Amino acid sequence: MGYFHEGHLSLMDLLRSHCDTLVVSNFVNPTQFDKEADLAAYPRDVERDGELAAEHGVDIHFVPEVEEVYPPGSSTEVTVGAVALGMEGKYRPSHFVGVATVVAKLFAGLRPDIAVFGKKDAQQIAVLKGMVTDLRFPVEIVAAPLVREPDGLALSSRNVRLSREDREAALAISRGLFQAAMQIDAGERDAQRLEATVSRSISRLGADYVELVTADTMEPMSTLNGPAVLAVAAHVGDVRLIDNLSIEWDDAKPKPDRGLILDEPSRLGTLH
Numbered sequence: 001m002g003y004f005h006e007g008h009l010s011l012m013d014l015l016r017s018h019c020d021t022l023v024v025s026n027f028v029n030p031t032q033f034d035k036e037a038d039l040a041a042y043p044r045d046v047e048r049d050g051e052l053a054a055e056h057g058v059d060i061h062f063v064p065e066v067e068e069v070y071p072p073g074s075s076t077e078v079t080v081g082a083v084a085l086g087m088e089g090k091y092r093p094s095h096f097v098g099v100a101t102v103v104a105k106l107f108a109g110l111r112p113d114i115a116v117f118g119k120k121d122a123q124q125i126a127v128l129k130g131m132v133t134d135l136r137f138p139v140e141i142v143a144a145p146l147v148r149e150p151d152g153l154a155l156s157s158r159n160v161r162l163s164r165e166d167r168e169a170a171l172a173i174s175r176g177l178f179q180a181a182m183q184i185d186a187g188e189r190d191a192q193r194l195e196a197t198v199s200r201s202i203s204r205l206g207a208d209y210v211e212l213v214t215a216d217t218m219e220p221m222s223t224l225n226g227p228a229v230l231a232v233a234a235h236v237g238d239v240r241l242i243d244n245l246s247i248e249w250d251d252a253k254p255k256p257d258r259g260l261i262l263d264e265p266s267r268l269g270t271l272h
Contacts, residue, residue, distance in 0.1 A: 002026045003043040004052045005268050007147035007155040010260070011116045012056040014144050019114065023060040024053050025106055030066060032098030038240075043160050052268075062110070069105055078104045078135075083126050083218050087231055088242070091208045099124055100131050107137050116142040119259070120154055122229045122244050126218050146246070146259035149266060152178065154243045154259070166237040169205065173234055176201025177245040180230055181256035184247065189224040189254075198232055206235035215246070224254055 016022055026049055033039040046063055053061045077097050084096035107115070117125050129141050147155045152174035153167070162170060176198035183194060191212040198210045213220055215227035230245040246257040 001028045001042065001157065002049050003045055003157040003160070004049045005147075005155045005157060005159075006262060006266055007118050007120065009052060009056050010147055011118060011144050012053065012058055014142070015114065015116050016057040021059045022057060023062055023110055023112065024058045025062045025064075025110070026053075027062075027064055027069060027102070029069075029098055029102045031070070031101060032092075032095050034092045034094060041161065043157050069102060077101050078131065080127050080131060083130055084123070086123075086213070086218055086220070087209055087211055088123050088233065091233065096124075096127050100127060103128055104131065104135065104137075107132075107139055112139055114140045114142060116144050118146060119143050119246050119257075120146045120156070120242065120244065122215070122231060122246065123218050126216060129216075145257070146244070148174065148259050148261045150262055150264060152261070154241070155266065156241060158239050158241065161239045162236060166239065170236045170241060172202045172205060173198075173232055173241060173243045177230060177232065177243060178258060181245055181258060184224065184254050184256050191221050191223060194224065194230060198230065202232065202234050208233040208235070208240075228254075 012022065012024060026046060028039070028042050028044060030039055050061045078100040080096050080100050089096055117128065119125065125141065125143050131137070132139050132141055149155065151171055153159065153171055154174060159167070179201060180194045180197045183197060188194060194212055195210045199207065202210070210230075210232045211220055212224065212228055212230050215229050218229075221228055224247065227249055228247040230247065231242070232244065233240065233242045246259075248255045248257055
């Protein structure tokens with residue numbers, strides 16, 4: 001949705017060597033926001049984004065107007081199933097209808113062969129993989145690593161809205177996830193204990209949820225026994241942040257994926 005950071009740029013770099021034409025869409029999609037204030041506050045700087053996209057080999061920087069994506073009188077929506085009911089779907093009931101609808105429009109209009117999305121939005125990836133399968137879009141969905149600041153904060157366009165104090169408080173989210181990762185490495189498999197570790201870490205924040213779910217269906221797990229996501233959403237000041245720990249499996253053992261951590265602080269984290 002724009003205001004690119006290193007996480008977005010890593011998606012461009014990942015696909016650049018795998019495609020003849022690299023397209024980046026840049027559209028703050030109004031239908032996936034549940035609050036007008038959040039939509040209005042979302043950071044935007046199309047000129048800056050275009051310069052960054054060009055630096056990373058993007059051939060087409062697609063920046064449509066709202067009327068182009070949603071012509072007057074348009075009423076068709078893409079609804080999704082049980083994968084969208086929990087977590088983000090519970091707290092933002094219309095969110096994934098907006099996501100699925102706009103991505104379906106982008107896929108139909110741009111006709112990509114491959115599309116990449118970041119793992120920070122793990123539930124979104126599961127929703128879109130289901131949509132592509134159900135609607136027979138000839139698109140391969142690739143999940144790219146979550147990218148973090150050196151101190152562990154997951155990159156988000158919303159981070160620029162955090163005050164210095166709130167940004168420090170937000171580190172409790174990744175700190176809790178990393179603590180849970182250490183527990184998993186030590187043999188912990190009980191979902192409630194893993195969730196409790198994260199909940200304790202973010203106890204001073206306004207948490208919406210902390211859940212261990214299956215990686216493909218987003219169904220709650222009682223025991224960690226396959227690919228999973230330990231997901232969290234919390235309010236830091238007036239900014240809502242999401243983060244997660246992706247848990248893959250290697251030789252029948254869980255392998256927590258903490259994401260890619262930048263070597264130095266992001267230089268793109270301030271509004272122009």
